[in-house]
Amino acid sequence: MIKLTINGKLVQADEGDMLLTVIRREGIDVPSQCHHQAVEPSGACRLCMVEITRQEWDGWSKFVTSCLYPVEDGLIVTTHSAKVIQLRKTIIDLYLARHPNSTEIMRLASEYGITRTTYETVVDGDDCIMCGLCTRICAHMGFSAISTVGRGHDKEIAPPLKEAPTDCTGCLSCANNCPTNFIEFTRDSNSLTIWGRTFETLACSQCGKATITREFAEHLSKTRDIPIAYFEVCDDCHRKETAKTMGRVVNWTREVQA
Amino acid sequence: MNFRFVVNPEVCTGCRTCELACAFAHPHDSKPGKSRIYPIDGGFKELWVPVTCLQCDDAACVKSCLVDALKRNPVTGAIELNREMCVMCMACVAACPFGCALLDPGQDAVVKCDLCGGDPVCAHFCPTKALSYVPIKKKDRIAG
Ligand code: SF4
Ligand code: SF4
Ligand code: FES
Numbered sequence: 001m002i003k004l005t006i007n008g009k010l011v012q013a014d015e016g017d018m019l020l021t022v023i024r025r026e027g028i029d030v031p032s033q034c035h036h037q038a039v040e041p042s043g044a045c046r047l048c049m050v051e052i053t054r055q056e057w058d059g060w061s062k063f064v065t066s067c068l069y070p071v072e073d074g075l076i077v078t079t080h081s082a083k084v085i086q087l088r089k090t091i092i093d094l095y096l097a098r099h100p101n102s103t104e105i106m107r108l109a110s111e112y113g114i115t116r117t118t119y120e121t122v123v124d125g126d127d128c129i130m131c132g133l134c135t136r137i138c139a140h141m142g143f144s145a146i147s148t149v150g151r152g153h154d155k156e157i158a159p160p161l162k163e164a165p166t167d168c169t170g171c172l173s174c175a176n177n178c179p180t181n182f183i184e185f186t187r188d189s190n191s192l193t194i195w196g197r198t199f200e201t202l203a204c205s206q207c208g209k210a211t212i213t214r215e216f217a218e219h220l221s222k223t224r225d226i227p228i229a230y231f232e233v234c235d236d237c238h239r240k241e242t243a244k245t246m247g248r249v250v251n252w253t254r255e256v257q258a
Numbered sequence: 259m260n261f262r263f264v265v266n267p268e269v270c271t272g273c274r275t276c277e278l279a280c281a282f283a284h285p286h287d288s289k290p291g292k293s294r295i296y297p298i299d300g301g302f303k304e305l306w307v308p309v310t311c312l313q314c315d316d317a318a319c320v321k322s323c324l325v326d327a328l329k330r331n332p333v334t335g336a337i338e339l340n341r342e343m344c345v346m347c348m349a350c351v352a353a354c355p356f357g358c359a360l361l362d363p364g365q366d367a368v369v370k371c372d373l374c375g376g377d378p379v380c381a382h383f384c385p386t387k388a389l390s391y392v393p394i395k396k397k398d399r400i401a402g
Binding site: 036037038039056073120138141142171172173176177202212213216217220224225226230232235236237238239240241242243244246247248250251253254 | 267268296298299300301302305306308309318322323324325327340342343344345346347348349351352353354355356357358359360
């Protein structure tokens with residue numbers, strides 16, 4: 001058990017816990033864009049910066065990305081000191097210049113009282129903040145269908161050779177977790193298109209509702225040993241079927257007892 | 259695991275009190291959440307079946323989750339969904355053969371029965387005791 005102080009309060013944490021996790025557990029709101037519990041932290045967005053010090057540092061302190069910093073005994077953490085807020089504002093200011101049309105960045109900026117950037121706005125700047133959360137999640141799920149391509153200013157997230165990715169299953173986890181909602185996909189009654197590839201969605205054999213793509217269902221069935229038939233009926237119809245099956249059993253016992 | 263959630267459709271009247279209790283027991287933004295239990299027409303006269311998660315031993319939802327967001331709570335026996343870990347891939351929703359992993363559109367999250375952390379609220383409110391949470395007799399207990 002590790003004991004540390006966060007905003008003046010003594011808190012306990014487990015060895016190996018990252019600061020951000022403990023801060024959040026305490027109900028303290030520190031912004032973050034590139035963090036997700038499902039994957040290893042990467043420290044890409046810099047928004048989760050906090051100020052740390054120790055008794056023996058004699059008033060000296062430093063800034064660390066809390067998502068990447070493991071808890072230590074005796075650490076004194078401040079999440080909203082004037083210096084941290086100033087630093088966070090500078091980072092947000094830069095994001096605002098680079099991604100002037102991102103509603104998520106605008107929301108964050110307004111939360112910190114920033115209405116316009118003090119830097120030069122990038123014309124036609126897109127909403128991808130290059131945090132790499134999508135690629136980390138995709139890799140963690142075992143697909144690695146997308147990655148960072150290009151260099152410097154031309155850096156972007158894309159499938160290999162920018163072609164329709166063969167390893168993608170259309171699970172949408174990249175798009176669903178993109179902090180700025182940049183990853184686009186389209187969906188119609190029986191298909192879904194993401195990263196330039198179109199997938200057939202698996203329609204319920206009873207009502208036609210689709211939950212996931214056939215490719216994703218087949219992948220799960222194969223690698224996770226789940227009968228493909230499970231995926232061929234949607235959750236609503238599965239519940240109805242369950243009621244009917246149990247209903248038959250109950251009715252049978254009723255008749256036997258009568 | 260010393261208790262077991264028991265569903266007895268014979269006495270269910272389809273009053274949907276459990277559904278309401280569940281929604282109120284799982285609120286978000288101080289609004290009721292999506293219920294994880296549904297009394298559904300069993301296909302015969304006056305026959306209702308409260309359909310909810312069976313906390314399967316070899317659960318399809320757990321197997322389908324590629325990020326290990328679904329784990330069994332060793333104390334309550336419930337398979338719990340860790341929202342912080344979930345990446346919203348819908349695999350479990352699609353995989354459960356009883357339709358008991360659900361999308362809660364109101365909070366844009368996947369939800370399932372968690373046995374309310376070991377004291378299922380629905381069982382308290384069921385007026386006919388069609389739902390109950392009962393101690394497991396020693397001899398029926400699985401080792402441990
Ligand atoms: S939709 Fe494709 S690219 Fe996105 S996380 Fe799933 S497999 Fe990876
Ligand atoms: S929706 Fe969430 S809990 Fe369900 S399989 Fe996907 S990541 Fe796991
Ligand atoms: S959340 Fe820590 S750097 Fe992005």
